[in-house]
Amino acid sequence: MKRILSVLCIVAMLLCLGGCNRMQDDGKASVYYLNFKPEQDDEWKALAKAYTDETGVEVTVVTAASGDYEDTLGAEIVKSNPPTLFQVNGPVGLSGWMDYCYDLSGSEVYTHLTDEDFALKEGDQVLGIAYVLETYGIIYNKSILDKYFALPDAQITSLNQVNNFESFKTLVTDIQSKKETLGIQGAFTSSGMDASSDWRFKTHLANLPIYYEYMENDITSTSAIKGTYLDHYRQVWDLYLNNATCAPTEIGAKTEDDAKNEFLNGQAVFYQNGTWAWDETMEEKLGADNVGMLPIYIGAEGEEAQGLCTGSENYWCVNKNASETDIQATLDFLNWVVTSETGTKTLAEDMGFVIPFENAQNSTNPLIKEAQSYLDAGKNPVSWSFSTIPSDQWKSGVGSALLAYAQGGATDDLWEMVKSSFVEGWKTEHDKANS
């Protein structure tokens, strides 16, 4: 009996060792994609399977847990079979992975990009290619707005009258003052500063003062921000705080789900978020005809021509340390994804992506259609300047200050703290990363 047991133990151990060996490279071309977006895990796997069925080249898709991408990539890329395809979130993210990025300037997939701006470049090299464009702004509930416009004493009667901060503020405060009549709890959903929601303000809303400062100085990144548009940032933040479903002091505990539920249940009209917020629940609760998106006006000069904030935080990079055959297989796969009928259809319909490639198909997402209509109307899209934010510590500093400002009664002294974490924090974090 004992002998059998020990034999079993040995067999079990050998099996384990054998299992580790199974992963060895067999020289056949294969693709290993370390996917960033957990919500599209199934779709990517299906697409990979379709490609394997068509060409016989094996494509493995592994998805990192939400918020763990950098760590997972760091661990995976030093293995004997590293990802051949991974992604970075922009210029700051790229700087950490530069040593691993294959120059894509000669690849076919690069030639299909609709605009060179969607590539991440370093000198003459193309190290990353954006594969999805996303747009954010202030999502609104059409039916409640219509109800408001129909009120006899409404100060604004159509969205055509809203084209800058002043008019938007009039609209918001008027809705807030008539919230009982409209049967809502507030004009804005709660501006939650819980970790699930604070990125909407410390990153996405902060993009606007950064963007306008860059525009004014005609630059695309900086080592020291001046904070020229911080007063504008403050007036938008005040608007969000004072016309919401909850008191400003309560936002510390509010989550992303809280805001989303308030919007879905028709308790608020406005909800700052992006095209990714459209999902089955929103379709079911509100319907595709019932949502639209407004630009985030901050009161900057000439903002009447401002559109929505469109950009990408998702860039494909090919691992240059992979074998020659695997690199080629990866490039072929990428090319197939953005040019073939199956690939573009899956990206547009199943994943709901707008892709910056020639063969892109129309997405079914109404918020994306909305973004397109702003472009068609000739409005200037606001680029995602937040991808040049020096570090996550900067974001959390600004986030903490925004929260303290809300909790402490929105005083000038507290706003000084936002200013210092915005301006001085930028310099500190930038120096830390680049000294």
Next chain:
Amino acid sequence: MNKTLKRWFPIFLLPTLAAFLIGFVVPFFIGLYLSFCEYGTVENATFVGFANYVRVFTADSQFWYSFGFTALFTLVSVVLINVIAFAVALGLTRGIRGTNFFRTVFFMPNLIGGIVLGYIWKMIINYGVLIPLFGKDLSYSTAYGFWGLVLVVAWQQIGYMMIIYISGLQSVPEEQIEAAKIDGAGWWQTLRSVTLPMVMPSITICTFLTLTNSFKLFDQNLALTDGKPFRTTEMLAMCIRNTYGTTPKSHGTAQAMAVVFFLIVAIIALLQLRSTKEKEVQQ
């Protein structure tokens, strides 16, 4: 029987030993090496000597702030947890009705994972206490966060320590207590001069566990306060994780912090073990 055991034991030891080597010893030494490097991934590390350590000791005020905060937290929670756990253990060794039921109930919080616990308590504290009473939540002040953490950790660990104290109390010989009583010792005197010295081994274990647990606390910290407000409730483990960042330099700095952190915990734990061990008596 003994002979076969001797002949075969390496095979049975091998899996555990291999796991220990792969999962602990090797990463420990790689980590030690990396603390002297700037690195993106473990394979492209460049050796920079003591530069990371210099940064930890001179440039990074957050690390030392977190150290102070963690030390204070540890002090408060070690005292609180051990005193309450001991008191509960005393109460539940007196043979009152439902003793087993209460022991189970007190032990149960320990079975819940730290992250889940943190989020649940965050809701209870925010929506049950702070918002109704003060209109503020945990992220409002450092003091809220501090006491919130103490509360959660105490709630979680008291039951576990209680079990250890109960077993210690049950091993105190009945005769000695009786002898003390006959000699005219009161309840307090008996407790101080007979019971306490006899349960010293349990106290050693419990203070060791609570001390190291508190120092290394991460899950509850992340879930409950996430360092808010302004990184003032950020404890050491979380400070290291937040320092790690995305650049080779920040990776190196965080790694050096981790080594310093290890040394601090090891030294404090050893000192504590020695000082409480000295007070233990032989039965």
